[in-house]
Amino acid sequence: MLKLYWADDDCLLPGDRGLAYGDGLFETIRVNGDSAPLLVYHLDRLMRDAGRLGIRLSRPELESAVAHAMKRYGAIHGISHWVLKLVVTRGSGGRGYRPAADVSPHLYLFHSVLPPLPPETGVMVDFSRVPLTVNPLLSGIKSLNRLEQVMAARxxxxxxFELLMTNAAGHVVEGTRTNLFLHGPDGWRTPPAASLAVSGVMRRKVIECLLAAGEPFRECELQVEDLLGRECQGLYLTNSVLGVVPVRNLAGLDLPVGNRLATICDPHKRPD
Structure with a gap:
């Protein structure tokens, strides 16, 4: 059974395995007034990745808790845009790394105001010196262990606005908090899901929109030269809270800027 805790009640449990070992997952959900356009995507990922980690979650229990949180925190934020954060841990119990057989998952719920949105004219981005290592067993999972991203963000x-991270092979993988899409003469490209530390829900939404629009698209490894080369017709960052963000300058080099990807897909697009 899922145990529910409200973060504003100061109820973080000292014996929680999420706190002790990073044994859990989180989702950061943008809420527009009383609706969350990507909520189903977030819950899909949370259920899928909990299953990969062997954390037993009930979809109906999870949906009920989120509906309760939307009502509780929606009363505070009204028609404003805000952020709902879900933290799921395996729970408390077990000796050392090995969890108890009967451990029950914990769900912590947080809320905050929407952070400032980046300008539609594009952002400045650079490369991180922190290498990104992705364990194939954990690829794509938005787990509580994000130390490489923390070190890069420092x-x-x-x-x-953002730093892009490369893996041991020198391939550009993702940002500290974003996935990326490159537009060129042959269409759209994004790094393969298996290479990602976090496979974002906005990434999933964009891919669906590109395919539905009949846009040429493929998942493939990206080199630094691909992003900085003459064939780059646009580089875009995606994030479920911020939406689609064009890059206007990468490592001191000006890039072409447009709203092409946001036109094709951005559930959070601001009205004209």
Whole structure:
């Protein structure tokens, strides 16, 4: 049975395995007034990845808890845009790394105001010096262990909006908090899901929109030269809270900027 805790009640449990070992998952959901356009995508990923980690979750229990949170926190934020964060841990119990057989998962619910949105004219991005290592067993999972992203984010200095991370092979994989899409003469490209530390729900939505629109698209490895080369017709970052963000400058090089991807797909697009 899922145990529910409200973060604003100061109820984080000292024996929680999420706190002790990063044994859990999280989702950060943008809520527009009383609706969350990508909610189903978030719950799909949470259920799928909990299954991969062997954390027993009930979809009906999870949906009921989220509906309760939307009502509780929606009363605070009204028609404003805000953020609902779900943290699921395996629970408490077990000696050391080995969990108890009868451990029950915990769900912590947080809320916050929507952070400032990036300008539609594009953002400045650079490369991180922190390499990204992806364990194939955990690829794509938005687990509570995000230390590589934390270390990379510590390098960031204003006005840089994001840092892109490369793996041991030198392939550009993702940002500290974003996935990426490259537009070129042959269509759209994005790194393969198996290479990602976090496979974002906005990434899934964009891929669905590109395929539905009949846009040429493929998943493939990306080199630094692909992003900085003459054939780059646009580089875009995606994030479920921020939507689609065009990159106007990468590592000091100006890139073509447009709203092409946001036109094709952005559930959070601001009205004209």
């Amino acid at each position: 390098e960031m200095k204003d006005p840089t």
